[in-house]
Amino acid sequence: MSHVAIRQRPVLAYFEVADCSGMMSVVLWNSLCPRFFRSLEVGTVIFIVRYVVKEAFQMRTRPVSYYPDLKTYKEIDISLNPQKPAADIKIIPPKQVKPEWRLPSIKYRFITRDLLDTLPDTYVCDVIGLVTFVGRCERIRKKDDDNAFWVRRFVEMIDQTSTKPFILELYCTSQPDIYNQLHPVSFLVCTQMRVVRNNFHDGCSIAYLTSSSETQIYITGYHKGRPYTTDTTVRRFIQWAKSQHKTDFLERSVVGGYYSFPPLPSNFQAYSQNMKDISEMDEVPKSKSLNWSWESSKWSEIKSRVKEFLSFGHLLLESCPQKFEYAKKEAIMSQHNLQSSRCSSLLFDSSNCARDFATAWSNGYYALTIVDLNQEIALDVVFLPLTTDKIFITGANDTTFISILSGGWTSETSIINGNKTVYISN
Structure with missing residues (x-):
């Protein structure tokens, strides 16, 4: 959700919807945002009445479409307002969805680690992996606003296709609850990630993934019922991950510390x-x-x-990276500046509890x-x-x-x- 920079500062949220005829954006306004923002998920079928079609706002980012056969309408939006007219939004249960509606199935573009180095710059894809490293939260000042900051962290995860990890640059967006629960030895799914390819010093080319405004992330405990669970790449990864020993990954898992990336020149x-x-x-x-x-x-x-x-x-x-321990998960995440998304009465003394953790x-x-x-x-x-x-x-x-x-x-x-x-x- 976001604010519009006009006098009343209304709240709005964008969703992409599609039927058999094409795909376009839906805009929720004001009180409809908190009412439906958490209940509308990818794959949810909705029935809307009393909507307004308006010219689309062009100065915004859009998700990359994985539906080449569907026409995308970028010139107009469907606007849903709480009044004048008051939009009526109904969520259709999966068992009541009729085949004659011919709704498109949800598509993904999952890649494996061995394919990442072959992909071009700015390529948009989805990834799944087993988290081995979670860095500290970092604040980056926005270029267009000296008083505002982006919040990001670096994450490493692996899959069954390579010994090299995925390097993820994840910015905090509309999922603070999940973002602040990121920890090693969990299954992480990231959608609408963008490939970044830079030629660094000595001719070294490193490909990593950065999140976009449309990225969604899911960790262990949030995967049930998601459309991507039927994807072939996801199924293969889960089968491999379940065959691994948790204790082996705990030994390799690290939290916090300073993550030097991208690397600087060698001289x-x-x-x-x-x-x-x-x-x-x-x-x-x-x-x-x-x-x-x-x-x-x-x-x-x-x-x-x-x-x-x-x-x-x-x-x-x-400042030192530390080994991850499930028994001390909450304390470790708090220690390494992994801010909780809501106020907690559990307080930690950083000067004392840091000595209780095993350093990596x-x-x-x-x-x-x-x-x-x-x-x-x-x-x-x-x-x-x-x-x-x-x-x-x-x-x-x-x-x-x-x-x-x-x-x-x-x-x-x-x-x-x-x-x-x-x-x-x-």
């Missing part, structure tokens, strides 16, 4: 080639052992001019000192490199320190125990 020169006012950085040699400190040759000179030194170089337990982080971390462009403020921050099993890496043998900082990863063979201190100037 500072490539990272800064399109940036202005970036001074040349000292060359940092390769090292088989990362148990060392490094300091820029410019640091002594810059340090004397620094007016303010801000220290945030202490690692908080909440075996590497150490870096304490970095960064100087602003004016060289007046220095800031201590924490940097946690990722391991190579979390993202797709090219040049995995590159262990230069600057590659670790820019790419956000470290080789599994270079496990660090303890914190390292380095100094970096702009």
Whole structure:
């Protein structure tokens, strides 16, 4: 549901409906939205009386149609109002649906992980998988409104066709209850997802999926009766997933932490080639052992001019990814900023309960000192490199320190125990 930016700020919601003659949008207005928004699902058959046909609002996104034989009417909408005239909406039970109505069957476009790398950019599809990672909620400022934010999180899930996971960028939309219950070892279905293909550094091309305004997500406990449960791809996945051992996936499942995606260039020169006012950085040699400190040759000179030194170089337990445990599910999700969709009387002390969870982080971390462009403020921050099993890496043998900082990863063979201190100037 959304608001229209006019004086009375009416509420509206869009639905796509179809019969044997074609497909078009239905708009619910004002009080009809909360009344029918939760009861109208994909596959629901409705009978409407006293509707108004109006010119469609063109400046909005629309779902991609999976019905090539049906005509889509984009120029007009069916408008349902609570008054003048008051629309009458009736939901038809499945047993009362008549064959002579010739209503189209619900279609999906499910893909498997082994096909993802072959799909073109912006391709729209549906996916199902077993969740192995759920990241923290992140806020992204909207470009057209400095006071508004998008909320997103990264999720990884796998299927039976590949050892590589689906990487999902999921934005929070009209399903906050499900969105905030996302956790590992659950079956996740996402519809109307869009393929994003980017050529990253060193010729590496990574395909991932991002949600659209029309995306719907469903997790374990919400699948019963959904039309997609009869899809062949879905049935094959469920058959495979039921044959797997839950304990094996629990060992691999991770919640929270920082998800570095998409990966940055593997060297500072490539990272800064399109940036202005970036001074040349000292060359940092390769090292088989990362148990060392490094300091820029410019640091002594810059340090004397620094007016303010801000220290945030202490690692908080909440920043580390943690293993998922069913018995502590609610506490773990709360700990990693997975906000609940409704107020709860159960409160958690983050400073105490974080110590009760098993961490999934075996590497150490870096304490970095960064100087602003004016060289007046220095800031201590924490940097946690990722391991190579979390993202797709090219040049995995590159262990230069600057590659670790820019790419956000470290080789599994270079496990660090303890914190390292380095100094970096702009």
